[in-house]
Each structure stands twice: as C-alpha cells, then as structure tokens.
Amino acid sequence: MGRRKSSRARLCTICGEPMRKNGTTSSGRQRWRCMRCCASSAGDGGNARGAAEFRAFLVWVTGRMTLAQAAAMLGVSPRTFIRRIQWCWHV
Structure with missing residues (x-):
C-alpha cells in the first residue's frame, strides 16, 4: 500500500496529478516532479x-x-x- 496523497499536494501543470518533492535548485528553491508524466518544476505553481x-x-x-x-x-x-x-x- 502506497502513501496517501495530501489534499494540499502541488498539482502538475501538464496532467493535473499530485507532484512529489524532488530536491532543490542551486538557488535553494524546492523542486517538484510529477510521478505520472515526469514533468519537473521549481516555480511557485501559479494557477x-x-x-x-x-x-x-x-x-x-x-x-x-x-x-x-x-x-x-x-x-x-x-x-x-x-x-x-x-x-x-x-x-
């Protein structure tokens, strides 16, 4: 049984699935990775x-x-x- 996705989890801008933390950028910002489509982002998420x-x-x-x-x-x-x-x- 896998971990439950948080209702506050960041959503992928490509497929809409919850993303997971994936380290940090060189400037220290949190990096995120979608486990479904493998998209990566480090922005604030926007809308x-x-x-x-x-x-x-x-x-x-x-x-x-x-x-x-x-x-x-x-x-x-x-x-x-x-x-x-x-x-x-x-x-």
Missing part, C-alpha cells in the same frame, strides 16, 4: 488549474479537438468545460 484550462481552450479553439475531447482533457463534461473556460474569452 495550475487555470493554465490547464487555458491549454485545453487553445487546443479546442484552434480546431485540433472537438469540445468533448477538450473537456475530456480536463476530466469534465462539455458543459462544465464551457463554464470553466469562459474567463479565456472574457478577458
């Missing part, structure tokens, strides 16, 4: 959900995916996807 929503919006609006496929990227229904990305075009 990971907003970044993922914006990426899904861009893929959808440029015509590479259908609305349903873009919603599936975030793991939500198409109606929820529309509601979540409204900030992207109301800026």
